[in-house]
Amino acid sequence: xxxxxxxxxxxxxxxxxxxxxxxxxxxxxxxxxxxxxxxxxxxxxxxxxxxxxxxxxxxxxxxxxxxxxxxxxxxxxxxxxxxxxxxxxxxxxxxxxxxxxxxxxxxxxxxxxxxxxxxxxxxxxxxxxxxxxxxxxxxxxxxxxxxxxxxxxxxxxxxxxxxxxxxxxxxxxxxxxxxxxxxxxxxxxxxxxxxxxxxxxxxxxxxxxxxxxxxxxxxxxxxxxxxxxxxxxxxxxxxxxxxxxxxxxxxxxxxxxxxxxxxxxxxxxxxxxxxxxxxxxxxxxxxxxxxxxxxxxxxxxxxxxxxxxxxxxxxxxxxxxxxxxxxxxxxxxxxxxxxxxxxxxxxxxxxxxxxxxxxxxxxxxxxxxxxxxxxxxxxxxxxxxxxxxxxxxxxxxxxxxxxxxxxxxxxxxxxxxxxxxxxxxxxxxxxxxxxxxxxxxxxxxxxxxxxxxxxxxxxxxxxxxxxxxxxxxxxxxxxxxxxxxxxxxxxxxxxxxxxxxxxxxxxxxxxxxxxxxxxxxxxxxxxxxxxxxxxxxxxxxxxxxxxxxxxxxxxxxxxxxxxxxxxxxxxxxxxxxxxxxxxxxxxxxxxxxxxxxxxxx
Numbered sequence: 001x002x003x004x005x006x007x008x009x010x011x012x013x014x015x016x017x018x019x020x021x022x023x024x025x026x027x028x029x030x031x032x033x034x035x036x037x038x039x040x041x042x043x044x045x046x047x048x049x050x051x052x053x054x055x056x057x058x059x060x061x062x063x064x065x066x067x068x069x070x071x072x073x074x075x076x077x078x079x080x081x082x083x084x085x086x087x088x089x090x091x092x093x094x095x096x097x098x099x100x101x102x103x104x105x106x107x108x109x110x111x112x113x114x115x116x117x118x119x120x121x122x123x124x125x126x127x128x129x130x131x132x133x134x135x136x137x138x139x140x141x142x143x144x145x146x147x148x149x150x151x152x153x154x155x156x157x158x159x160x161x162x163x164x165x166x167x168x169x170x171x172x173x174x175x176x177x178x179x180x181x182x183x184x185x186x187x188x189x190x191x192x193x194x195x196x197x198x199x200x201x202x203x204x205x206x207x208x209x210x211x212x213x214x215x216x217x218x219x220x221x222x223x224x225x226x227x228x229x230x231x232x233x234x235x236x237x238x239x240x241x242x243x244x245x246x247x248x249x250x251x252x253x254x255x256x257x258x259x260x261x262x263x264x265x266x267x268x269x270x271x272x273x274x275x276x277x278x279x280x281x282x283x284x285x286x287x288x289x290x291x292x293x294x295x296x297x298x299x300x301x302x303x304x305x306x307x308x309x310x311x312x313x314x315x316x317x318x319x320x321x322x323x324x325x326x327x328x329x330x331x332x333x334x335x336x337x338x339x340x341x342x343x344x345x346x347x348x349x350x351x352x353x354x355x356x357x358x359x360x361x362x363x364x365x366x367x368x369x370x371x372x373x374x375x376x377x378x379x380x381x382x383x384x385x386x387x388x389x390x391x392x393x394x395x396x397x398x399x400x401x402x403x404x405x406x407x408x409x410x411x412x413x414x415x416x417x418x419x420x421x422x423x424x425x426x427x428x429x430x431x432x433x434x435x436x437x438x439x440x441x442x443x444x445x446x447x448x449x450x451x452x453x454x455x456x457x458x459x460x461x462x463x464x465x466x467x468x469x470x471x472x473x474x475x476x477x478x479x480x481x482x483x484x485x486x487x488x489x490x491x492x493x494x495x496x497x498x499x500x501x502x503x504x505x506x507x508x509x510x511x512x513x514x515x516x517x518x519x520x521x522x523x524x525x526x527x528x529x530x531x532x533x534x535x536x537x538x539x540x541x542x543x544x545x546x547x548x549x550x551x552x553x554x555x556x557x558x559x560x561x562x563x564x565x566x567x568x569x570x571x572x573x574x575x576x577x578x579x580x581x582x583x584x585x586x587x588x589x590x591x592x593x594x595x596x597x598x599x600x601x
């Protein structure tokens with residue numbers, strides 16, 4: 001009681017002395033710091049688990065531990081999350097978007113710590129996923145729950161969710177601008193000064209805190225060593241040719257992004273068909289172990305692979321592999337890299353589908369980096385008029401893949417610009433990111449994060465009318481107070497029902513609770529006062545069929561489309577052939593107005 005009293009007194013004091021806008025800004029700093037700490041803790045735990053398990057490995061031989069590590073990691077994760085904490089984890093960024101769309105930006109408190117534990121164990125033991133989505137999920141949970149403690153409205157909760165995610169991304173990459181753009185572009189927050197200032201404060205706080213704790217010991221960073229191409233003193237025609245190669249890389253990244261998106265979702269859905277949890281994790285863990293045994297670069301996030309490519313030590317990626325003795329063969333090496341690139345997507349999907357915790361942000365960068373490297377190496381082998389910088393193409397390929405898979409070209413551009421500590425690559429980054437984004441948009445209008453949500457009509461976008469409708473649950477507006485009547489009842493029976501009803505719609509249902517039709521008050525107005533007709537006319541002669549029906553599981557957007565298509569003001573709700581109730585346009589408009597007050601105070 002004392003704590004509640006203190007909080008209550010503080011809330012009263014805050015309302016009198018601090019505006020909501022300034023209070024959200026203050027909270028954004030705390031959210032940024034907490035998210036930065038969570039991101040550092042997550043990366044550090046995963047890093048040291050990885051080091052502990054693999055530090056003694058001999059580079060020249062294969063290690064059968066790879067066959068067991070992923071299975072052990074996923075097993076520990078599943079037991080810990082589902083049977084110790086007894087929680088269900090969502091899919092990182094997709095779950096954040098779902099919470100904003102359908103849960104009124106309320107995220108369970110448990111997600112402030114379960115994602116950290118689950119993902120660090122999964123990745124540390126070799127799960128082929130990234131840590132960015134769990135870090136963003138943790139930061140978002142911190143923001144949401146802090147907003148709930150201080151009883152903030154939906155708009156403020158959503159903004160602090162964005163601050164948490166942005167702060168975590170900023171802390172991981174030491175990239176505050178990228179953190180802001182991530183929140184705006186992927187979480188689809190509004191670009192206004194009211195949202196921009198708290199986001200900036202959160203990302204700066206997160207980045208500074210991570211630098212203070214560990215600097216760049218575990219974070220991924222790189223300093224450019226070459227010009228846009230590999231030779232600074234070249235002519236205009238060679239520069240244009242080089243930029244043309246960047247456009248070609250962008251198109252390549254876009255095509256591989258389509259493969260990435262469709263393969264990841266297909267394999268994950270395939271894993272989802274296995275209902276037994278332990279059968280799923282056993283099969284998935286063994287499959288990942290085999291993949292890592294054959295292709296060791298698939299172990300964990302994969303940033304060590306990108307660093308190896310950038311440092312000109314690409315052949316070392318074949319260490320510990322079955323192909324170590326062939327590392328000096330260029331064709332074998334390139335085929336090995338192609339295999340790693342294509343199978344990374346499969347390994348990521350299996351890891352997530354079998355119960356591991358992680359995201360696809362790092363795998364996207366991984367596949368993009370290898371794509372850029374292979375592209376430059378293959379082109380250079382044909383001795384073109386201008387030599388391509390393999391390190392630059394590796395970096396730019398990362399941006400291209402991020403732009404395609406996540407449908408986030410600005411995030412890709414600014415992430416690589418901030419990682420490299422400057423904007424020397426800004427033109428190639430723009431060319432590759434835009435080319436990749438436009439290519440995948442021709443095949444996949446929604447990103448890997450939003451595809452499932454969009455298919456269910458559960459995605460909030462930049463269309464505010466649609467966004468508000470998405471927040472209204474259809475079950476909340478179903479009216480169940482309508483008086484029903486049997487089709488074999490007489491007009492006299494119906495008149496008695498009308499006498500005790502305050503509605504003008506009367507659903508006609510049979511003994512199996514199936515809706516056969518409806519009778520409107522207007523349908524019987526001219527005969528309801530004629531007692532001679534009461535026993536002569538049956539209800540089934542008066543009823544007529546509604547033009548359409550909806551299900552209580554339909555999205556609000558789908559319901560509104562049916563209202564528009566039919567011109568009806570009331571539609572029946574039918575679940576599994578059984579009558580549930582009615583939804584009216586007037587009820588929808590009332591719910592819309594109530595939600596509008598929360599959405600745009």
